[in-house]
Amino acid sequence: MAPVQGIAYAELNADAVKVSTESESAAAAERVAALLKRPLTPGAAVQIALLNNRGLQASYNELGISEAQYVQASLPPSPRFGFNQLVGDLEVEITRQLVGNVLALATLPARSEIAQARYRAAQIRAAEATLTLAAETRKQFYRAVAANEQVNLIMQTHGSAGDAEVSEARMKLRIERERLARLMGQWDDVDYRLPLHVPSLPARIRSVREAEEQALQRRLDLRVAKLELDALAKSLGLTQATRFVSAFDLAAQNRYKSTEKDSADSVSKTKTITNGFVATIEIPLFDFGQARVAEAEQRYLQAANRLAEMAVNARSEAREAYHAYRGTYEIARAHQKRNAPTGGLAGIQAGAKMIDQAAAPPEPAPDMQEWMSHNIKAIEARRDFWIADTELTALGSGTRTNGGLGSLGGPQI
Numbered sequence: 499m500a501p502v503q504g505i506a507y508a509e510l511n512a513d514a515v516k517v518s519t520e521s522e523s524a525a526a527a528e529r530v531a532a533l534l535k536r537p538l539t540p541g542a543a544v545q546i547a548l549l550n551n552r553g554l555q556a557s558y559n560e561l562g563i564s565e566a567q568y569v570q571a572s573l574p575p576s577p578r579f580g581f582n583q584l585v586g587d588l589e590v591e592i593t594r595q596l597v598g599n600v601l602a603l604a605t606l607p608a609r610s611e612i613a614q615a616r617y618r619a620a621q622i623r624a625a626e627a628t629l630t631l632a633a634e635t636r637k638q639f640y641r642a643v644a645a646n647e648q649v650n651l652i653m654q655t656h657g658s659a660g661d662a663e664v665s666e667a668r669m670k671l672r673i674e675r676e677r678l679a680r681l682m683g684q685w686d687d688v689d690y691r692l693p694l695h696v697p698s699l700p701a702r703i704r705s706v707r708e709a710e711e712q713a714l715q716r717r718l719d720l721r722v723a724k725l726e727l728d729a730l731a732k733s734l735g736l737t738q739a740t741r742f743v744s745a746f747d748l749a750a751q752n753r754y755k756s757t758e759k760d761s762a763d764s765v766s767k768t769k770t771i772t773n774g775f776v777a778t779i780e781i782p783l784f785d786f787g788q789a790r791v792a793e794a795e796q797r798y799l800q801a802a803n804r805l806a807e808m809a810v811n812a813r814s815e816a817r818e819a820y821h822a823y824r825g826t827y828e829i830a831r832a833h834q835k836r837n838a839p840t841g842g843l844a845g846i847q848a849g850a851k852m853i854d855q856a857a858a859p860p861e862p863a864p865d866m867q868e869w870m871s872h873n874i875k876a877i878e879a880r881r882d883f884w885i886a887d888t889e890l891t892a893l894g895s896g897t898r899t900n901g902g903l904g905s906l907g908g909p910q911i
Contacts, residue, residue: 499558505625505718506632509895512545514628516558526550537691540636543682547635548628550683557627564620571613574606575599580749588758597749608732615729619722626718626897633892635681637885642674644881646692648874655870696880699834703827704890709820710813712894717812719897723805730798750775819890826883833876 499516506514517523526549533542548554580595649667679690753772 499561499624501621502558502561502625502628506548506628509629510541510544510548510632512541512548512632514548514625516562517549517555534690537693538639539693540639543639543678544632544635546682547631551631551681552683554627554631557624561620561624564617568613568617572606572610574603590756592754594752595749612729612732615725615732619725619729622718622722622725626722629718629892629895629897631681633888633897635678636888638674638678638681640696640881640884640888642671642678643693644696644877645671645674647695647877650694651870651873651877655866696877697884699827699830699880699883703824704820706817706820706824709816709823709890709894712816716895718895720805720808720812723801723808727798727801727805730794730801733794733797815893816890819886819893823883823886823890826879826886830876830879830883833872833879836872836876 499514503514506512515522515526517526530546530550533546536542575598578595578597580593580597582593582595584591645667649664649671652663652667675690675692751774753774755770755772757768759766759768
Protein backbone atom coordinates (compact mmCIF):
# COMPACT_ATOMS: atom_id res chain seq x y z
CA MET A 499 0.00 0.00 0.00
CA ALA A 500 2.96 2.38 0.35
CA PRO A 501 2.92 3.61 -3.30
CA VAL A 502 -0.87 3.93 -3.17
CA GLN A 503 -0.72 5.94 0.04
CA GLY A 504 2.06 8.14 -1.32
CA ILE A 505 0.14 8.98 -4.49
CA ALA A 506 -3.09 9.59 -2.56
CA TYR A 507 -1.41 11.96 -0.14
CA ALA A 508 0.45 13.83 -2.87
CA GLU A 509 -2.63 14.24 -5.10
CA LEU A 510 -5.40 14.49 -2.52
CA ASN A 511 -3.77 15.35 0.80
CA ALA A 512 -5.77 12.44 2.18
CA ASP A 513 -5.03 9.03 3.66
CA ALA A 514 -5.63 5.79 1.76
CA VAL A 515 -6.20 2.99 4.27
CA LYS A 516 -6.59 -0.73 3.64
CA VAL A 517 -8.98 -2.03 6.30
CA SER A 518 -8.14 -5.66 7.08
CA THR A 519 -8.74 -6.12 10.81
CA GLU A 520 -11.47 -5.29 13.31
CA SER A 521 -9.25 -2.71 15.01
CA GLU A 522 -8.57 -0.98 11.68
CA SER A 523 -12.29 -1.02 10.89
CA ALA A 524 -13.11 0.51 14.28
CA ALA A 525 -10.45 3.20 13.83
CA ALA A 526 -11.79 4.07 10.36
CA ALA A 527 -15.38 4.22 11.65
CA GLU A 528 -14.33 6.50 14.50
CA ARG A 529 -12.56 8.83 12.11
CA VAL A 530 -15.55 8.91 9.75
CA ALA A 531 -17.89 9.73 12.64
CA ALA A 532 -15.64 12.61 13.68
CA LEU A 533 -15.61 14.02 10.14
CA LEU A 534 -19.41 13.79 9.86
CA LYS A 535 -19.90 15.84 13.03
CA ARG A 536 -18.58 18.94 11.29
CA PRO A 537 -19.98 20.66 8.18
CA LEU A 538 -18.81 18.69 5.16
CA THR A 539 -16.01 20.02 2.95
CA PRO A 540 -14.71 18.58 -0.34
CA GLY A 541 -11.63 17.23 1.43
CA ALA A 542 -13.66 15.70 4.26
CA ALA A 543 -16.03 14.01 1.80
CA VAL A 544 -13.07 12.54 -0.08
CA GLN A 545 -11.43 11.32 3.15
CA ILE A 546 -14.66 9.66 4.29
CA ALA A 547 -14.94 7.90 0.92
CA LEU A 548 -11.35 6.65 1.12
CA LEU A 549 -11.99 5.25 4.58
CA ASN A 550 -15.48 3.90 4.07
CA ASN A 551 -16.14 2.93 0.43
CA ARG A 552 -16.24 -0.86 0.12
CA GLY A 553 -15.64 -0.84 -3.60
CA LEU A 554 -12.30 0.86 -2.99
CA GLN A 555 -11.46 -1.72 -0.33
CA ALA A 556 -12.18 -4.42 -2.94
CA SER A 557 -9.60 -2.75 -5.19
CA TYR A 558 -7.10 -2.94 -2.35
CA ASN A 559 -7.96 -6.64 -1.94
CA GLU A 560 -7.15 -7.08 -5.64
CA LEU A 561 -3.76 -5.53 -4.92
CA GLY A 562 -3.26 -8.06 -2.12
CA ILE A 563 -4.07 -10.87 -4.53
CA SER A 564 -1.50 -9.51 -6.99
CA GLU A 565 1.10 -9.36 -4.21
CA ALA A 566 0.44 -13.01 -3.33
CA GLN A 567 0.83 -13.98 -6.98
CA TYR A 568 4.11 -12.07 -7.18
CA VAL A 569 5.42 -13.90 -4.11
CA GLN A 570 4.39 -17.26 -5.56
CA ALA A 571 6.07 -16.48 -8.89
CA SER A 572 9.29 -15.58 -7.05
CA LEU A 573 9.56 -18.95 -5.27
CA PRO A 574 11.27 -22.02 -6.74
CA PRO A 575 8.87 -24.64 -8.11
CA SER A 576 7.74 -27.17 -5.52
CA PRO A 577 8.99 -30.72 -6.07
CA ARG A 578 6.52 -33.55 -6.60
CA PHE A 579 6.75 -36.92 -4.88
CA GLY A 580 5.56 -40.10 -6.59
CA PHE A 581 5.05 -43.55 -5.10
CA ASN A 582 4.23 -46.76 -6.96
CA GLN A 583 3.85 -50.28 -5.56
CA LEU A 584 3.29 -53.51 -7.51
CA VAL A 585 2.56 -56.75 -5.66
CA GLY A 586 2.46 -60.24 -7.23
CA ASP A 587 2.34 -63.77 -5.86
CA LEU A 588 6.06 -63.96 -5.28
CA GLU A 589 7.21 -60.45 -6.07
CA VAL A 590 6.96 -56.95 -4.63
CA GLU A 591 8.23 -53.88 -6.45
CA ILE A 592 8.19 -50.35 -4.97
CA THR A 593 9.22 -47.25 -6.91
CA ARG A 594 9.68 -43.80 -5.40
CA GLN A 595 10.26 -40.60 -7.38
CA LEU A 596 11.14 -37.03 -6.51
CA VAL A 597 10.27 -34.89 -9.53
CA GLY A 598 11.36 -31.31 -10.14
CA ASN A 599 10.49 -28.89 -12.93
CA VAL A 600 13.91 -28.00 -14.27
CA LEU A 601 12.59 -25.57 -16.88
CA ALA A 602 10.64 -23.62 -14.25
CA LEU A 603 13.71 -23.45 -12.01
CA ALA A 604 15.94 -22.27 -14.85
CA THR A 605 13.49 -19.55 -15.86
CA LEU A 606 12.72 -18.44 -12.28
CA PRO A 607 14.61 -15.10 -12.47
CA ALA A 608 12.85 -14.11 -15.69
CA ARG A 609 9.42 -15.13 -14.41
CA SER A 610 10.03 -13.26 -11.16
CA GLU A 611 10.84 -10.07 -13.08
CA ILE A 612 7.63 -10.44 -15.11
CA ALA A 613 5.57 -10.92 -11.95
CA GLN A 614 7.23 -7.91 -10.34
CA ALA A 615 6.36 -5.66 -13.28
CA ARG A 616 2.74 -6.82 -13.13
CA TYR A 617 2.66 -6.28 -9.38
CA ARG A 618 3.91 -2.69 -9.81
CA ALA A 619 1.17 -2.15 -12.38
CA ALA A 620 -1.39 -3.47 -9.88
CA GLN A 621 -0.15 -0.93 -7.33
CA ILE A 622 -0.64 1.91 -9.80
CA ARG A 623 -4.11 0.59 -10.70
CA ALA A 624 -5.04 0.63 -6.99
CA ALA A 625 -3.84 4.23 -6.78
CA GLU A 626 -5.86 5.01 -9.91
CA ALA A 627 -8.99 3.53 -8.28
CA THR A 628 -8.32 5.73 -5.25
CA LEU A 629 -8.06 8.91 -7.31
CA THR A 630 -11.13 7.95 -9.37
CA LEU A 631 -13.27 7.57 -6.26
CA ALA A 632 -11.91 10.84 -4.89
CA ALA A 633 -12.78 12.70 -8.10
CA GLU A 634 -16.29 11.24 -8.27
CA THR A 635 -16.88 12.14 -4.61
CA ARG A 636 -15.64 15.69 -5.07
CA LYS A 637 -17.85 16.21 -8.13
CA GLN A 638 -20.88 14.85 -6.34
CA PHE A 639 -20.11 17.09 -3.37
CA TYR A 640 -20.42 20.16 -5.62
CA ARG A 641 -23.67 18.85 -7.07
CA ALA A 642 -25.13 18.36 -3.61
CA VAL A 643 -23.98 21.78 -2.38
CA ALA A 644 -25.44 23.45 -5.47
CA ALA A 645 -28.77 21.69 -4.90
CA ASN A 646 -28.68 22.80 -1.25
CA GLU A 647 -28.01 26.42 -2.23
CA GLN A 648 -30.86 26.34 -4.77
CA VAL A 649 -33.30 25.07 -2.12
CA ASN A 650 -32.31 27.90 0.20
CA LEU A 651 -32.63 30.46 -2.60
CA ILE A 652 -36.10 29.27 -3.65
CA MET A 653 -37.29 29.13 -0.04
CA GLN A 654 -35.99 32.65 0.52
CA THR A 655 -37.64 33.94 -2.64
CA HIS A 656 -40.97 32.12 -2.69
CA GLY A 657 -41.56 31.21 0.92
CA SER A 658 -44.72 29.13 1.15
CA ALA A 659 -46.05 30.49 -2.13
CA GLY A 660 -43.92 28.28 -4.37
CA ASP A 661 -44.81 24.79 -3.22
CA ALA A 662 -44.11 23.14 -6.57
CA GLU A 663 -40.73 24.85 -7.02
CA VAL A 664 -39.72 24.09 -3.43
CA SER A 665 -40.79 20.44 -3.71
CA GLU A 666 -38.85 19.96 -6.93
CA ALA A 667 -35.74 21.57 -5.49
CA ARG A 668 -35.94 19.46 -2.33
CA MET A 669 -36.38 16.30 -4.41
CA LYS A 670 -33.21 17.08 -6.36
CA LEU A 671 -31.35 17.81 -3.12
CA ARG A 672 -32.37 14.47 -1.62
CA ILE A 673 -31.21 12.63 -4.74
CA GLU A 674 -27.85 14.43 -4.77
CA ARG A 675 -27.37 13.77 -1.04
CA GLU A 676 -28.07 10.07 -1.51
CA ARG A 677 -25.55 9.84 -4.32
CA LEU A 678 -22.93 11.54 -2.20
CA ALA A 679 -23.72 9.28 0.76
CA ARG A 680 -23.35 6.26 -1.52
CA LEU A 681 -19.89 7.32 -2.65
CA MET A 682 -18.91 7.96 0.98
CA GLY A 683 -19.99 4.41 1.79
CA GLN A 684 -22.76 5.37 4.21
CA TRP A 685 -25.08 2.49 5.10
CA ASP A 686 -27.98 4.64 6.23
CA ASP A 687 -29.24 8.16 5.57
CA VAL A 688 -26.71 10.11 7.60
CA ASP A 689 -27.81 13.67 8.27
CA TYR A 690 -24.52 15.25 7.29
CA ARG A 691 -24.34 19.02 6.97
CA LEU A 692 -23.59 20.64 3.64
CA PRO A 693 -22.26 24.17 3.09
CA LEU A 694 -24.84 26.77 2.17
CA HIS A 695 -23.02 28.00 -0.93
CA VAL A 696 -20.94 26.62 -3.78
CA PRO A 697 -17.36 27.94 -3.43
CA SER A 698 -16.53 31.21 -5.15
CA LEU A 699 -14.50 31.28 -8.34
CA PRO A 700 -10.71 31.38 -7.99
CA ALA A 701 -8.88 34.56 -8.89
CA ARG A 702 -6.61 32.68 -11.31
CA ILE A 703 -7.10 29.57 -13.40
CA ARG A 704 -4.58 27.19 -14.94
CA SER A 705 -3.22 27.57 -18.45
CA VAL A 706 -3.61 25.02 -21.23
CA ARG A 707 0.15 24.43 -21.16
CA GLU A 708 -0.02 23.48 -17.49
CA ALA A 709 -2.83 21.05 -18.26
CA GLU A 710 -0.87 19.41 -21.10
CA GLU A 711 2.33 19.09 -19.07
CA GLN A 712 0.44 17.59 -16.17
CA ALA A 713 -1.24 15.08 -18.47
CA LEU A 714 2.07 13.92 -19.95
CA GLN A 715 4.05 13.76 -16.71
CA ARG A 716 1.64 12.45 -14.09
CA ARG A 717 -0.85 10.17 -15.84
CA LEU A 718 -1.15 6.91 -13.96
CA ASP A 719 -2.73 5.07 -16.89
CA LEU A 720 0.40 5.71 -18.96
CA ARG A 721 2.55 4.35 -16.13
CA VAL A 722 0.40 1.22 -15.94
CA ALA A 723 0.60 0.72 -19.71
CA LYS A 724 4.40 1.07 -19.64
CA LEU A 725 4.72 -1.48 -16.85
CA GLU A 726 2.45 -3.92 -18.67
CA LEU A 727 4.46 -3.43 -21.87
CA ASP A 728 7.65 -4.14 -19.92
CA ALA A 729 6.14 -7.35 -18.54
CA LEU A 730 5.06 -8.45 -22.02
CA ALA A 731 8.53 -7.71 -23.41
CA LYS A 732 10.09 -9.97 -20.77
CA SER A 733 7.43 -12.59 -21.42
CA LEU A 734 8.17 -12.46 -25.15
CA GLY A 735 11.88 -12.96 -24.49
CA LEU A 736 11.14 -15.90 -22.22
CA THR A 737 8.83 -17.48 -24.80
CA GLN A 738 11.47 -17.10 -27.51
CA ALA A 739 14.12 -18.62 -25.27
CA THR A 740 11.98 -21.68 -24.49
CA ARG A 741 10.28 -22.12 -27.85
CA PHE A 742 11.85 -25.54 -28.54
CA VAL A 743 11.18 -26.98 -25.07
CA SER A 744 7.77 -26.56 -23.48
CA ALA A 745 8.44 -28.63 -20.35
CA PHE A 746 11.45 -30.32 -18.78
CA ASP A 747 11.00 -32.49 -15.67
CA LEU A 748 13.80 -34.36 -13.93
CA ALA A 749 13.02 -37.16 -11.46
CA ALA A 750 15.30 -38.90 -8.97
CA GLN A 751 14.10 -42.50 -8.81
CA ASN A 752 14.56 -45.25 -6.23
CA ARG A 753 13.34 -48.77 -6.99
CA TYR A 754 13.09 -51.62 -4.47
CA LYS A 755 12.34 -55.16 -5.68
CA SER A 756 11.81 -58.26 -3.58
CA THR A 757 11.42 -61.73 -5.18
CA GLU A 758 10.69 -65.06 -3.54
CA LYS A 759 11.76 -68.38 -4.99
CA ASP A 760 10.05 -71.49 -3.61
CA SER A 761 12.07 -74.70 -4.03
CA ALA A 762 11.36 -78.20 -2.70
CA ASP A 763 13.44 -77.71 0.43
CA SER A 764 13.28 -73.97 1.20
CA VAL A 765 12.11 -70.52 0.23
CA SER A 766 14.74 -67.99 -0.79
CA LYS A 767 14.34 -64.25 -1.09
CA THR A 768 16.33 -61.81 -3.18
CA LYS A 769 16.23 -58.06 -2.77
CA THR A 770 17.54 -55.48 -5.20
CA ILE A 771 17.68 -51.69 -4.88
CA THR A 772 18.38 -49.48 -7.86
CA ASN A 773 18.72 -45.70 -8.09
CA GLY A 774 18.60 -43.52 -11.16
CA PHE A 775 17.08 -40.51 -12.93
CA VAL A 776 14.22 -40.07 -15.32
CA ALA A 777 14.06 -37.01 -17.59
CA THR A 778 10.87 -35.96 -19.36
CA ILE A 779 11.06 -33.33 -22.08
CA GLU A 780 8.09 -31.95 -24.00
CA ILE A 781 9.02 -30.81 -27.49
CA PRO A 782 6.55 -28.84 -29.65
CA LEU A 783 7.17 -31.16 -32.55
CA PHE A 784 4.47 -29.94 -34.91
CA ASP A 785 5.21 -26.20 -34.93
CA PHE A 786 8.50 -25.94 -32.92
CA GLY A 787 6.93 -23.29 -30.68
CA GLN A 788 6.14 -20.88 -33.50
CA ALA A 789 2.50 -20.50 -32.44
CA ARG A 790 3.48 -19.59 -28.86
CA VAL A 791 6.05 -17.10 -30.09
CA ALA A 792 3.62 -15.58 -32.58
CA GLU A 793 0.98 -15.14 -29.87
CA ALA A 794 3.52 -13.51 -27.53
CA GLU A 795 4.68 -11.17 -30.30
CA GLN A 796 1.13 -10.09 -31.11
CA ARG A 797 0.33 -9.45 -27.46
CA TYR A 798 3.45 -7.30 -27.17
CA LEU A 799 2.67 -5.35 -30.33
CA GLN A 800 -0.93 -4.90 -29.21
CA ALA A 801 0.21 -3.38 -25.92
CA ALA A 802 2.75 -1.18 -27.68
CA ASN A 803 0.11 0.18 -30.05
CA ARG A 804 -2.29 0.85 -27.19
CA LEU A 805 0.41 2.71 -25.27
CA ALA A 806 1.20 4.80 -28.35
CA GLU A 807 -2.48 5.58 -28.78
CA MET A 808 -2.77 6.64 -25.13
CA ALA A 809 0.25 8.92 -25.48
CA VAL A 810 -1.17 10.50 -28.62
CA ASN A 811 -4.56 11.04 -27.00
CA ALA A 812 -3.21 12.35 -23.70
CA ARG A 813 -2.56 15.91 -24.86
CA SER A 814 -5.79 16.08 -26.84
CA GLU A 815 -7.82 14.84 -23.88
CA ALA A 816 -6.10 17.40 -21.65
CA ARG A 817 -6.97 20.19 -24.08
CA GLU A 818 -10.56 18.97 -24.33
CA ALA A 819 -10.94 18.97 -20.54
CA TYR A 820 -9.27 22.38 -20.42
CA HIS A 821 -11.79 23.85 -22.88
CA ALA A 822 -14.62 22.74 -20.58
CA TYR A 823 -12.71 24.08 -17.57
CA ARG A 824 -12.04 27.50 -19.05
CA GLY A 825 -15.45 27.72 -20.70
CA THR A 826 -17.33 27.04 -17.47
CA TYR A 827 -15.10 29.58 -15.71
CA GLU A 828 -15.97 32.28 -18.23
CA ILE A 829 -19.68 31.46 -18.03
CA ALA A 830 -19.61 31.61 -14.24
CA ARG A 831 -17.74 34.92 -14.32
CA ALA A 832 -20.33 36.35 -16.70
CA HIS A 833 -23.09 35.44 -14.25
CA GLN A 834 -21.05 36.82 -11.38
CA LYS A 835 -20.53 40.20 -13.07
CA ARG A 836 -24.15 40.58 -14.02
CA ASN A 837 -26.02 42.95 -11.70
CA ALA A 838 -29.22 41.68 -10.14
CA PRO A 839 -32.15 43.87 -11.27
CA THR A 840 -33.64 44.16 -7.76
CA GLY A 841 -30.47 45.26 -6.01
CA GLY A 842 -28.87 41.96 -5.10
CA LEU A 843 -29.35 40.11 -1.83
CA ALA A 844 -30.72 43.12 0.01
CA GLY A 845 -33.47 43.43 -2.56
CA ILE A 846 -34.47 39.78 -2.38
CA GLN A 847 -34.49 39.91 1.42
CA ALA A 848 -36.78 42.91 1.29
CA GLY A 849 -39.04 41.12 -1.17
CA ALA A 850 -39.15 38.02 1.01
CA LYS A 851 -40.02 40.16 4.05
CA MET A 852 -42.87 41.80 2.11
CA ILE A 853 -44.25 38.39 1.14
CA ASP A 854 -44.06 37.11 4.74
CA GLN A 855 -46.01 40.13 6.03
CA ALA A 856 -48.80 39.86 3.43
CA ALA A 857 -52.02 38.17 4.42
CA ALA A 858 -52.31 36.41 1.07
CA PRO A 859 -48.78 35.98 -0.41
CA PRO A 860 -48.79 37.33 -3.95
CA GLU A 861 -46.94 35.76 -6.86
CA PRO A 862 -43.35 37.03 -7.22
CA ALA A 863 -42.99 40.13 -9.31
CA PRO A 864 -41.50 39.70 -12.79
CA ASP A 865 -38.23 41.33 -11.77
CA MET A 866 -38.07 39.11 -8.66
CA GLN A 867 -38.61 36.01 -10.79
CA GLU A 868 -35.86 37.14 -13.14
CA TRP A 869 -33.54 37.72 -10.20
CA MET A 870 -34.12 34.20 -8.91
CA SER A 871 -33.68 32.63 -12.36
CA HIS A 872 -30.40 34.47 -12.82
CA ASN A 873 -29.10 33.37 -9.42
CA ILE A 874 -30.05 29.73 -10.01
CA LYS A 875 -28.08 29.84 -13.26
CA ALA A 876 -25.18 31.47 -11.43
CA ILE A 877 -25.19 28.65 -8.85
CA GLU A 878 -25.23 26.06 -11.63
CA ALA A 879 -22.41 27.85 -13.45
CA ARG A 880 -20.19 27.81 -10.34
CA ARG A 881 -21.06 24.17 -9.76
CA ASP A 882 -20.17 23.28 -13.35
CA PHE A 883 -16.84 25.10 -13.06
CA TRP A 884 -15.80 23.16 -9.96
CA ILE A 885 -16.88 19.89 -11.59
CA ALA A 886 -14.81 20.77 -14.69
CA ASP A 887 -11.90 21.71 -12.42
CA THR A 888 -12.13 18.31 -10.72
CA GLU A 889 -12.28 16.50 -14.07
CA LEU A 890 -9.25 18.40 -15.39
CA THR A 891 -7.26 17.56 -12.27
CA ALA A 892 -8.33 13.91 -12.43
CA LEU A 893 -7.44 13.63 -16.11
CA GLY A 894 -4.03 15.13 -15.38
CA SER A 895 -3.28 12.12 -13.19
CA GLY A 896 -4.72 9.68 -15.72
CA THR A 897 -7.96 9.13 -13.81
CA ARG A 898 -11.06 8.71 -15.92
CA THR A 899 -14.29 9.78 -14.24
CA ASN A 900 -17.87 9.34 -15.35
CA GLY A 901 -17.82 12.89 -16.66
CA GLY A 902 -20.87 15.05 -17.18
CA LEU A 903 -21.88 18.39 -15.78
CA GLY A 904 -25.02 19.47 -14.10
CA SER A 905 -27.43 18.21 -11.50
CA LEU A 906 -28.78 14.68 -11.51
CA GLY A 907 -25.77 13.61 -13.56
CA GLY A 908 -24.04 11.83 -10.73
CA PRO A 909 -22.67 8.31 -10.71
CA GLN A 910 -25.15 5.47 -10.49
CA ILE A 911 -22.93 3.10 -8.52
